[in-house]
Amino acid sequence: MSQQISPNSQILPLYVRGWNWLKNFPRGLAAGSRQSPTVSGPAAAALVSAAFSCFLLMVNQHLTSIFKAWNEIIWNLGSWIPGSRNPDPLYGEIGSYSGKETVMLIGWLLSWFILSKLWQHQQIKTKTIFFCLFTFMVAATVMNWHPLFPYLPLMPK
Numbered sequence: 001m002s003q004q005i006s007p008n009s010q011i012l013p014l015y016v017r018g019w020n021w022l023k024n025f026p027r028g029l030a031a032g033s034r035q036s037p038t039v040s041g042p043a044a045a046a047l048v049s050a051a052f053s054c055f056l057l058m059v060n061q062h063l064t065s066i067f068k069a070w071n072e073i074i075w076n077l078g079s080w081i082p083g084s085r086n087p088d089p090l091y092g093e094i095g096s097y098s099g100k101e102t103v104m105l106i107g108w109l110l111s112w113f114i115l116s117k118l119w120q121h122q123q124i125k126t127k128t129i130f131f132c133l134f135t136f137m138v139a140a141t142v143m144n145w146h147p148l149f150p151y152l153p154l155m156p157k
Contacts, residue, residue: 041118041123044128047132049112051140052132053111054137058139061100061143064100066151078096078099080098083098084099
């Protein structure tokens with residue numbers, strides 16, 4: 001791999017080379033592909049996995065509300081996020097939501113990987129994609145509705 005040389009003959013730092021690459025990044029996307037995709041499986045995997053992760057977030061929200069031990073495990077899982085445990089009363093802390101977001105991220109990436117491998121050479125019907133998206137998003141939204149789940153707190157503690 002060749003190193004980029006600045007006008008004064010110094011090797012540019014990695015972050016500068018990365019930034020220069022990012023500044024030119026959209027040009028390749030604007031040119032588009034030489035041939036259009038023949039299957040919808042990879043796109044369907046991306047969409048369905050995103051909706052599934054929203055549903056997974058709400059399932060995890062319910063589990064952490066019911067089981068305090070699980071809430072602590074999830075909170076520890078998300079402790080890598082800055083502000084997860086912040087003693088400063090001015091800024092507060094994110095709390096166990098950091099772990100719920102971590103589970104959501106892991107679920108999204110894992111489901112995307114699995115679905116993309118399963119569907120990489122398949123044509124997925126638009127009706128199937130829409131049904132999956134609609135089902136997961138409606139389920140996630142309904143699971144957030146307090147009258148159906150009165151054990152969920154209305155305000156964080």
